[in-house]
Amino acid sequence: MKKILIGVLLLISFVLVGCSGGITTEDNSGTDNLTFPATVKGRVLSGAGDMLTAGIIITYPNGDMERVNTNILSGYTLYLEEGEYTLTFSRGMDYSTKSVTINVENYKTYYIDDVRLNQLYDGASMGWYLGALHQHTSFSDGKQGVEDVLVSNISSGLHFGYLTDHNTAAGLAEWVQGSRLVSEFDSAGNPIYFVAMRGVEITTDYGHFQSLGVGNVLEQADINPIKGDVPIDEIREIAQEIVRSGAISTINHPFATSVLGFNYWDLAGDFDGIEIWNGLYPTNRNENAKARDKWFELLEEYRAGNLKFLPATCGADNHDITGYYKAAYADRSTDDKAYKDDYLRRGVYNNMPSLAVYVDGELTEEKIHNAILNGNSYLTNGPRIIAAIEGMIYGETYALGQETFVDINLDLFSQDEILELRIIKNGEIIETIVPMLDGYRYQNTIRIDNVSLGDWFVIEIIGDYTAYAITNPIFLG
Ligand SMILES: [Zn+2]
Numbered sequence: 001m002k003k004i005l006i007g008v009l010l011l012i013s014f015v016l017v018g019c020s021g022g023i024t025t026e027d028n029s030g031t032d033n034l035t036f037p038a039t040v041k042g043r044v045l046s047g048a049g050d051m052l053t054a055g056i057i058i059t060y061p062n063g064d065m066e067r068v069n070t071n072i073l074s075g076y077t078l079y080l081e082e083g084e085y086t087l088t089f090s091r092g093m094d095y096s097t098k099s100v101t102i103n104v105e106n107y108k109t110y111y112i113d114d115v116r117l118n119q120l121y122d123g124a125s126m127g128w129y130l131g132a133l134h135q136h137t138s139f140s141d142g143k144q145g146v147e148d149v150l151v152s153n154i155s156s157g158l159h160f161g162y163l164t165d166h167n168t169a170a171g172l173a174e175w176v177q178g179s180r181l182v183s184e185f186d187s188a189g190n191p192i193y194f195v196a197m198r199g200v201e202i203t204t205d206y207g208h209f210q211s212l213g214v215g216n217v218l219e220q221a222d223i224n225p226i227k228g229d230v231p232i233d234e235i236r237e238i239a240q241e242i243v244r245s246g247a248i249s250t251i252n253h254p255f256a257t258s259v260l261g262f263n264y265w266d267l268a269g270d271f272d273g274i275e276i277w278n279g280l281y282p283t284n285r286n287e288n289a290k291a292r293d294k295w296f297e298l299l300e301e302y303r304a305g306n307l308k309f310l311p312a313t314c315g316a317d318n319h320d321i322t323g324y325y326k327a328a329y330a331d332r333s334t335d336d337k338a339y340k341d342d343y344l345r346r347g348v349y350n351n352m353p354s355l356a357v358y359v360d361g362e363l364t365e366e367k368i369h370n371a372i373l374n375g376n377s378y379l380t381n382g383p384r385i386i387a388a389i390e391g392m393i394y395g396e397t398y399a400l401g402q403e404t405f406v407d408i409n410l411d412l413f414s415q416d417e418i419l420e421l422r423i424i425k426n427g428e429i430i431e432t433i434v435p436m437l438d439g440y441r442y443q444n445t446i447r448i449d450n451v452s453l454g455d456w457f458v459i460e461i462i463g464d465y466t467a468y469a470i471t472n473p474i475f476l477g
Pocket of ligand 1: 134135136201317
């Protein structure tokens with residue numbers, strides 16, 4: 001009944017607008033020096049029929065690919081030159097994708113039937129939410145504005161996101177309005193609001209540092225981000241000011257080449273965390289692998305009682321939400337091209353990797369903050385992995401009694417084939433499993449013998465090509 005009423009109201013308002021003379025229509029079909037592209041319209045819905053802000057990967061007639069979004073109400077209008085296109089609709093790692101091939105002619109408008117994407121994994125219902133910790137808009141060196149990046153976050157299936165432009169808080173007043181947007185509807189049909197959080201990437205000559213939760217640290221502290229005589233003091237000042245102001249401080253992409261890296265590991269304890277996965281490459285590849293290995297070392301320092309626990313974080317470091325790829329990229333001629341191509345193929349570009357955090361009850365800024373700080377999280381570009389020892393999850397400590405073994409419960413979801421699930425104890429791989437996915441799911445309990453107080457366990461998921469995840473540790477205490 002309600003739907004019919006709305007339909008009637010829309011019809012009336014349409015007629016009124018049509019009669020008001022407020023719209024001018026121009027017929028250009030007779031001119032030959034102008035090209036009017038085809039118009040393609042439609043919308044994307046969840047399996048339950050709710051609006052679903054989604055990504056659309058357009059494959060052009062020449063093979064080029066570009067990712068755009070539906071609007072926030074899940075509708076889209078595309079203007080395309082004549083030719084055959086494939087439109088692939090996606091909603092991040094937890095939903096099915098759907099491809100539609102369409103041949104269009106200029107001057108014509110095409111309405112595509114509603115596209116329905118099914119939710120294959122409902123992380124939120126188990127308290128696991130996905131978010132972005134590192135991204136840029138045109139307020140610094142990003143290509144798009146705040147609204148575009150917000151919609152892109154939601155269309156990638158994220159529930160929260162920090163905006164972290166370089167050394168500026170200018171975009172944040174607009175960004176935080178994103179908390180009024182619905183990211184998803186839960187299984188009962190209730191809205192889950194997106195949580196848009198403030199941040200800034202403090203960019204200096206001796207490293208980049210995240211201030212997650214507060215965007216105007218620089219203004220408050222009068223920090224000089226240019227290399228001083230004594231960088232050690234400057235870095236410590238930055239780390240401490242971030243924490244004093246109530247934010248989370250992380251060391252970003254510590255092994256990035258050129259001036260972006262970080263070389264002052266004696267100061268690690270002044271920070272709250274370390275970004276071991278920055279951008280495209282999983283942490284078993286290139287400079288991110290070095291960051292992971294360094295993080296394992298720091299966890300061993302913690303086990304020895306010499307350092308506090310530093311949780312791992314990740315960041316897409318996104319500067320462009322379109323992920324525009326030339327047809328030539330499909331040849332996978334370089335690692336970089338192949339990785340981008342594969343992310344698109346999997347329908348998960350962009351905002352990957354993202355951080356999955358565990359939150360008890362309603363999703364709030366404070367709970368997200370605490371989950372990141374305590375390491376109740378894992379890093380992923382697709383595979384969803386929950387591991388627990390007697391209910392203790394990442395960042396938590398299982399109280400070991402007299403027993404010399406523990407049972408680790410594993411719950412894995414992935415739309416991509418998984419080659420290996422590794423259980424890592426104190427930095428060493430102690431068990432490798434080849435999980436056979438059954439309906440995208442693998443559940444098992446693995447007994448680990450010869451355990452002792454202080455041990456820590458990390459799970460690493462190596463998927464088909466780019467699919468990858470790594471967790472924060474579960475401790476024995
Ligand atoms: Zn950045």
